Amino acid sequence: MAGSNSNSNGPDLALGIALTDLPDGGKLVGHRDGEPVLLVRRGAEIFAVGAKCSHYGGPLIDGLVADDTVRCPWHHACFDLRTGEALRAPALSPLACWSVEQRDGKIFVGEKRKKPSPAARESNAGPSPERIVLIGGGAAGFAAAERLRREQYQGAIVMISDDDAPPVDRPNLSKDYLAGKAPEDWIPLRSEAFYAKNNIELRLGTKVAGIDVRAREVVLAGGEQVAFDKLLLATGAEPLRLTIPGADQPHVHTLRSLADSRRIIAQIGAARCAVVLGASFIGLEVAASLRTRGVEVHVVAPEERPMERVLGPKMGDFIRRLHEENGVVFHLGETATSIGSDQVVLKSGSTLAADLIVAGIGVRPRVDLAEAAGLTTDRGVLVDAYLETSVPGIYAAGDIARWPDPRSGANIRVEHWVVAQRQGATAALNMLGRRVKFTDVPFFWSQHYDIPINYVGHAEGWDAIDLEGDIAAKDCLLRFKRGGQVLAVVTIFRDTESLEAELAMERGTA
Incomplete structure (x- = not known):
């Protein structure tokens, strides 16, 4: 998966490392019995947990430690450093935990701890539902x-x-x-x-x-x-369904379920050219996936630039260039008016050859x-x-x-x-009667070829976009603001800053 890569070999933690090698607030990756282990120091306490996120294997050494948790740099999963429990999606499985001992100015990682047997957690709101x-x-x-x-x-x-x-x-x-x-x-x-x-x-x-x-x-x-x-x-x-003539043919697809994806894959082998209707995240991810498989791809969409409504004009231009560099042909300011057995007719009157059609026009x-x-x-x-x-x-x-x-x-x-x-x-x-408010900051990621785009927050509209870095160099952070308040942050290959933005929004310090 996309993201930064780190060397996870490091020292043999069973043999110990100097306490001075792990300053307060620091992280270090080593190994114990062949397994990569992340050490984290919080004051006098030292935690030893699995070094890879249980979601897609993201390197937690590149993540963010906040309180007694560590957050994955790739997709913002969050784990308890004391227990390894997966506190936040998209991770579901816990991290392994090891015992830690300090003696003679050194840190030693001992045996892997057994997962404690969970005890039923009682509600404060009467009997549990049957x-x-x-x-x-x-x-x-x-x-x-x-x-x-x-x-x-x-x-x-x-x-x-x-x-x-x-x-x-x-x-x-x-x-x-x-x-x-x-x-x-x-x-x-x-x-x-x-x-x-x-x-x-x-x-x-x-x-x-x-x-x-x-x-x-x-x-x-x-x-x-x-x-x-x-x-x-x-x-x-x-998914919104096409209502134009020819939309009910077997080579016309939407993508929501595993069955949808399998149907598209089944037709890819015989497809020379595909048309994607809509420049949504789904539509453009489909375009990238089809290009990866060597299919000619044309994207038809009514807007002037892809993803401008969500990511702004500069990111929209970048996404268009990225796809064009990978062979995608855009037909913007256009819509399809009918679909034939091997072509799509556009509003302008032009036609596009199409053995395979995927509609990503919204849900x-x-x-x-x-x-x-x-x-x-x-x-x-x-x-x-x-x-x-x-x-x-x-x-x-x-x-x-x-x-x-x-x-x-x-x-x-x-x-x-x-x-x-x-x-x-x-x-x-x-x-179960816990009375827990949902206050999580919205997060999503999108993948286009080898480029991940991370988005934290929620901005339906803005009056300013502050840019740090260089979008074209694929190293950037954009802050979407309204009235001076940061509503959302978009990053490419700035994983730590994306996590920090999420944490600041949670704490109200963005």
């Missing part, structure tokens, strides 16, 4: 189920998904997996055995017809009723169930700071949730994978 139902098998739904069991919740968990595949690592579907660089076994978030072992009833290919709020039941399409004590709506978003939140159940909606499902909807006991998380942003004071809805995961975990805690 059954929790999760509607949605995406990032938020999975994160909620995983967190419930991690918290030693003993009741029933039913996850209802209309997808045919268990929860998958969806960002990979338009990135390395589509490009042919990620193996199939990277894609499931957990193996099928995980659900059986954790007693999570996973109902795949199952459609929900409605929610009976008064009876506290989910009604399935076949008429079956599933009772719940607490309910999480995590239905996500669905819409799937709020139909919430609306029919009488939940309050406003371009999403409105929730409070605890992610609870207008109906007590029913929560919403992920792409459908519109929540009060503590930094801007506005209600916002964000379609980011990491946000959905973190909201799912927070909703799980609140369904």
Whole structure:
């Protein structure tokens, strides 16, 4: 994966290192029994944990230590230095931990510590719910189920998904997996055995017809009723479909699910040229993946420059040049009016040859169930700071949730994978009565060839963009401001500064 690389050999920590080699606040990578170990010193305490992030293996030596945690430089996962626990998505698995001893002015790393047996964590809000139902098998739904069991919740968990595949690592579907660089076994978030072992009833290919709020039941399409004590709506978003003539042909695709990605991959071998409709993040990641596989790619989009609405004009120009340097041809200020068996007709009257077409023209939140159940909606499902909807006991998380942003004071809805995961975990805690406010700073990453773009914060509009570094040199930081306040920070190959910006936003010091 993209990011900085560090030598993880270092000293044999079983033999010890001088205490002076690890100053207060310092980090050092060595090894113990062949495994890379990260040492972190916080005052008199020294922690020894796995040196690689459990998400994609990011080098934690390049991460940020804040309080008693370490944050991954690549995708902003966060781990507890004392226990190794994965505190924040996108990481789910903990880091290994080792014992540490100080003697004779040296630091020695001892045996790997056994993972402590988790104890049930009691709620302060009365009895635990007997059954929790999760509607949605995406990032938020999975994160909620995983967190419930991690918290030693003993009741029933039913996850209802209309997808045919268990929860998958969806960002990979338009990135390395589509490009042919990620193996199939990277894609499931957990193996099928995980659900059986954790007693999570996973109902795949199952459609929900409605929610009976008064009876506290989910009604399935076949008429079956599933009772719940607490309910999480995590239905996500669905791609906008083309409505132009020819859009229903088998070589025209959207990309949201594993099945979508597999269908595209199945046609790549016979495809000489592809047209991507839309210059969204998904559309451009698809373009990059197809170019990696040697397919000729044309991108058609109505805007003057790609991604300007989200990243501003300078970054938009950079992204266009980056893709053009890799052989992508842009047709901006254009839209498709019809699709034939081997071509796309544009509004200007010109035609593009196309054996394969992928539409990335946006998504819409799937709020139909919430609306029919009488939940309050406003371009999403409105929730409070605890992610609870207008109906007590029913929560919403992920792409459908519109929540009060503590930094801007506005209600916002964000379609980011990491946000959905973190909201799912927070909703799980609140369904157990913990009363934890969701205050995480939104974060996402996008990958274009070997260039990662990290984005922290949320800026729907701005009056200034401060630039540090050189965008063309792929070494930059941009601050998106309104009224002098930093709303969002975008970086390329400035991982530490991206983490520092996230931390400053959390602490209100940005």
